[in-house]
Amino acid sequence: MTLVQRGRWLTGIGLLLLGGVYLRALAFTPVELHQGPAQKIFYVHVPAAWSSMLAMGLVGLASILYLLVRDTRYDRFAAASAEVGTVFACVMLTTGPLWAKPIWGTWWTWDARLTLTLMLFFIFIGYQLLRGAVTDPAVRARSAAVVGICGLVLLPFIHLSVYLFRTLHPQPIVLKPSAPSAPPEMVTTLLLSVGVFSLLYLGFVIQRYALGGAARDD
Amino acid sequence: MLWARDLGHAFGAIPALDGITFSLERGQTLAIFGPNGAGKTTLLRVIAGLIRPLRGAAGVDGGRRAIGWIGHQTQLYNHLSVRENLRFWASLYDVPDRDVALREVDLLRRLGLARQADRQVRTLSRGQTQRAAIARALMHDPDVLLLDEPFTGLDRLAAEELRGLLGEQAAAGRATVIVTHNVEEGTELATDIAFMRDGRFVAYAPRAGRDAVELTAAYRTAVAGA
Amino acid sequence: MRDLLRHAWRVTRKDLRLEFRSRTALTSALVFTALVLVVFEHGRDPTAVPTLNLAPSILWVTFSFASMLALNRAFQAELENHALDGLLLAPISRTSLFWGKLGANLVFVALVQVTGMLLFMLFFNVPVWRVWAPLAAVTALATVGFIAVGTLFSAMVVRTRFAELMLPVLLLPFLLPPLIAAVQVTVQLFAGRPLSEVAGWLRLLAAYDICFVTLATLLFPFTVTE
Numbered sequence: 001m002t003l004v005q006r007g008r009w010l011t012g013i014g015l016l017l018l019g020g021v022y023l024r025a026l027a028f029t030p031v032e033l034h035q036g037p038a039q040k041i042f043y044v045h046v047p048a049a050w051s052s053m054l055a056m057g058l059v060g061l062a063s064i065l066y067l068l069v070r071d072t073r074y075d076r077f078a079a080a081s082a083e084v085g086t087v088f089a090c091v092m093l094t095t096g097p098l099w100a101k102p103i104w105g106t107w108w109t110w111d112a113r114l115t116l117t118l119m120l121f122f123i124f125i126g127y128q129l130l131r132g133a134v135t136d137p138a139v140r141a142r143s144a145a146v147v148g149i150c151g152l153v154l155l156p157f158i159h160l161s162v163y164l165f166r167t168l169h170p171q172p173i174v175l176k177p178s179a180p181s182a183p184p185e186m187v188t189t190l191l192l193s194v195g196v197f198s199l200l201y202l203g204f205v206i207q208r209y210a211l212g213g214a215a216r217d218d
Numbered sequence: 219m220l221w222a223r224d225l226g227h228a229f230g231a232i233p234a235l236d237g238i239t240f241s242l243e244r245g246q247t248l249a250i251f252g253p254n255g256a257g258k259t260t261l262l263r264v265i266a267g268l269i270r271p272l273r274g275a276a277g278v279d280g281g282r283r284a285i286g287w288i289g290h291q292t293q294l295y296n297h298l299s300v301r302e303n304l305r306f307w308a309s310l311y312d313v314p315d316r317d318v319a320l321r322e323v324d325l326l327r328r329l330g331l332a333r334q335a336d337r338q339v340r341t342l343s344r345g346q347t348q349r350a351a352i353a354r355a356l357m358h359d360p361d362v363l364l365l366d367e368p369f370t371g372l373d374r375l376a377a378e379e380l381r382g383l384l385g386e387q388a389a390a391g392r393a394t395v396i397v398t399h400n401v402e403e404g405t406e407l408a409t410d411i412a413f414m415r416d417g418r419f420v421a422y423a424p425r426a427g428r429d430a431v432e433l434t435a436a437y438r439t440a441v442a443g444a
Numbered sequence: 445m446r447d448l449l450r451h452a453w454r455v456t457r458k459d460l461r462l463e464f465r466s467r468t469a470l471t472s473a474l475v476f477t478a479l480v481l482v483v484f485e486h487g488r489d490p491t492a493v494p495t496l497n498l499a500p501s502i503l504w505v506t507f508s509f510a511s512m513l514a515l516n517r518a519f520q521a522e523l524e525n526h527a528l529d530g531l532l533l534a535p536i537s538r539t540s541l542f543w544g545k546l547g548a549n550l551v552f553v554a555l556v557q558v559t560g561m562l563l564f565m566l567f568f569n570v571p572v573w574r575v576w577a578p579l580a581a582v583t584a585l586a587t588v589g590f591i592a593v594g595t596l597f598s599a600m601v602v603r604t605r606f607a608e609l610m611l612p613v614l615l616l617p618f619l620l621p622p623l624i625a626a627v628q629v630t631v632q633l634f635a636g637r638p639l640s641e642v643a644g645w646l647r648l649l650a651a652y653d654i655c656f657v658t659l660a661t662l663l664f665p666f667t668v669t670e
Contacts, residue, residue, distance in 0.1 A: 067666055119617040126614040133604040137230040138670070143600045146663045147614060150593060153659055157621045157652055164644055268532055269670040282535040293530035295458070295521070297465040309454045310534040312447075338465075354530075 011203030047197035055085025060152025226273030249404035252414035286360030311358035455544025
């Protein structure tokens, strides 16, 4: 089985599981007390955010490896991960406002977390633009790697800012020092969704990586 | 003094160097002739350490401190005077102040730039800036000279001066590599000749007293036949 | 280490001399700063919004834009006559080169910021005098890390198409953490609160600076070697 086919299989399985997660989220998970049914977008929004962060993290990691070893496969992987990450970031940025409007009464606020995930989106865009603007493949790989690593290191500062800046955004309920403060079914559904999104990420990236390699060999 | 071993390099899919090996001792001058795109500039840049080759290695005894580079780009700052340029570049090579002062006077005089010393580079003619670039390259007394088409844009007088200067440098024991696509320019100075095409040396031999006419004929045959 | 700093200082000094010689970038940045302040003044309704509320934002937006414009000049000057090759050929470490450029950029940006601050006091009549020392400290803290990343990126984009546009696009995400922190601290300072209350933000700024100056120093060689 070629790499592209493997990627397609993974994506297919991921999409099926995604359907299963939605079913669970809509029918088998309790409705949140304050926010009502609209809260269920949470199960798409948070994993999309997670996947885009994962994508960024892997772009950074691949970039470091590329600069150390100069194996162009790492560069190709970083490019693939950045593209997929952009897609997930778009999902995150569209589901966010869809969730926000019924709950907060506004499509967007400029609180810290929203602003900074928007910045993650812009890092991806900047990365793609830079790749597009450089013609020499070796220079492109090096420059992209530099931006990728800097982008990755920027992320913790983004996360830190959430804690220092008082915000309208629901406080982190899962990723914080004490135990998660949501009912167990919600946490399970969320974790399942995160798992499925990660699978989808992997499927997409493998396909993109394989296609990137094929284009180069022509 | 300088050496290259099985150098191979490419820019993406475009090959540039394909198995270059040679070495030079003190006092030798190698003239490399080749058409555009042969890889001559790439070769010089690899030797100088500006490019890390994909395959093989090259080096200069004494490292970057021992290299003087003269190309058709002057590496001078237009808004600094000639003197300021010379002093700045010498400072990066940690040339002692006393030597800077002495060499500055000497080089400016011999290159006919004494009266232009405090004028900004952007006010000089092409020939004058090229001469200033030569002064810049020699300020730190390098053991090895790498010259990339140094006669480009020089008028006959300036070209004569450069030839004279290079002859002196060789006599003083410097190793020189001069790269050009013009056989007339490099011939008199060379102790060894190489013809380069498609990233490879298609010929490499001592000059053995041949003049420009003979070499041009040899060059045509070698480059056409390869 | 001493060599490192010495060479870096020589690069900084050369950059500053060049900049003061031609003065175009500095003048443009200062005029730009003044214009932005004027636009802000006329862009608000004076009866509705008291100056003090807007002041930190106006100040920091102006600083950010002016800084970004200043960054491209650093490596732009090295492109004419391929002076960058000369810098890479010289026996100085890439770190010296980077710190030299960074130093020149910081001096340049500091000049723009001081002028901007004075104009700001003039136009907006905000009592900045009382808190000038902590304000200066915060400004320095918020600027260093951002300019380090900016210097690194400017080296990278200077030879790409649309360099002037590419740099702000890449750099804006890196502006956010120091900008947010700086505005928060400035708000508190203008409100008369002591610096100790905003210690958390100051720590964030310091961490950001240490982190990105180090990272940029480590990554710089990759942007200039082939």
